[in-house]
Amino acid sequence: MGISERKERAKAEREQRIIGAARMLAEKDGWASVTVRRLAQEIEYSQPVLYAHFQNRDAIVGAVALEGFGELGPVLRASVRRGASSAEAMEDVAMAYLEFAFERPALYEAMFVLPSGLRFAKSDTPQSLRDTFGAMMAVVEPFCENAEVATEAFWATLHGLAELERHGRIREAFRKDRVTHFIDMLSRRS
Amino acid sequence: MGISERKERAKAEREQRIIGAARMLAEKDGWASVTVRRLAQEIEYSQPVLYAHFQNRDAIVGAVALEGFGELGPVLRASVRRGASSAEAMEDVAMAYLEFAFERPALYEAMFVLPSGLRFAKSDTPQSLRDTFGAMMAVVEPFCENAEVATEAFWATLHGLAELERHGRIREAFRKDRVTHFIDMLSRRS
């Protein structure tokens, strides 16, 4: 019965094309321009087909977000320079996080701002997001007792820096200064 | 010529009713449910009347946001306890900021997340927002050299804490711990 396998493969492939098209359009013209009609046109199927893959539009955003979670963790881990000190490692991760956010703003938006239908209530948090959290915790840990709380705060600062800058609330030119300042605060001995 | 004054007064009053209705509906059912039709119904006029007051829907969000900016600054200033130390003052402002964000989530969203049509390119930043920034800078200043950069980072942390918690990315139960941790980092002598 290789037939149903072939069909499943074809369906998975089409699903990937939908996700890819959504991500591409979002990055090109913003999420507002990612409509179900436009996606249908992009993959050369009629609209209702999309609803055989995703429950609604939000679920498509969610699928893109999930893809992003799968990329962010590795990016952060890879960002730490060889032989970096603890403080340098923290700075590397911080800068890598912000670069990720600014280079793929639509992807970042899907992951952390838009309603994506993704649930994060403890147990069903995607493994890839746990992994991202772990990457941050690894560099924060050396500097504090309660690593989880400290990582949440660390992450919050990065997210705030990304969002406020994206909305033009803080000055783009001082991005590096803010990171340096913030890492200094965390890494100095008390 | 009291006629035109009377008309202006009536128009301003109606404008305020639109803003009030938008804010109320947003807080009750979320911004997605704040439609121009619904607002028109609320103020008992037809839709096109709203466009005599605001260029488009975003401008209505912007007007609500502006109202929020007018409230946040004073709230922050009033939050500092009498005789508080520098570190305590910073903590008071941080907690007040988060309480503001969580008690009026829709207002906060209008101010910092939604497209509001408000421009922040340096010179035309609303005075009330500058004022809010000033309130934060006042408590951050004692702890750093470059107060502006430090305040941007301080603000970013608060914004990140508010947003990540609102989206269920970090644990509600540890809000106080995160603030304590973060204030500790900033206030300890190096």
Place this chain on the structure above:
DNA sequence: TAAATAAATCTAGCGTTGCTATATTGTCAA
């Protein structure tokens, strides 16, 4: 006071959206 003018407001409608009921086509088994 009545007609003319200007301002305020409404009706009706366009194009678009997310989503779905229903018709149609294509595929496989008997």
Place this chain on the structure above:
DNA sequence: TTGACAATATAGCAACGCTAGATTTATTTA
């Protein structure tokens, strides 16, 4: 070849932001 079922398309609903044009109300002029 035909009957059944899955895959896909057509067509449409209700709601959205927004606007042109008609209509009513208010003000000024004769």
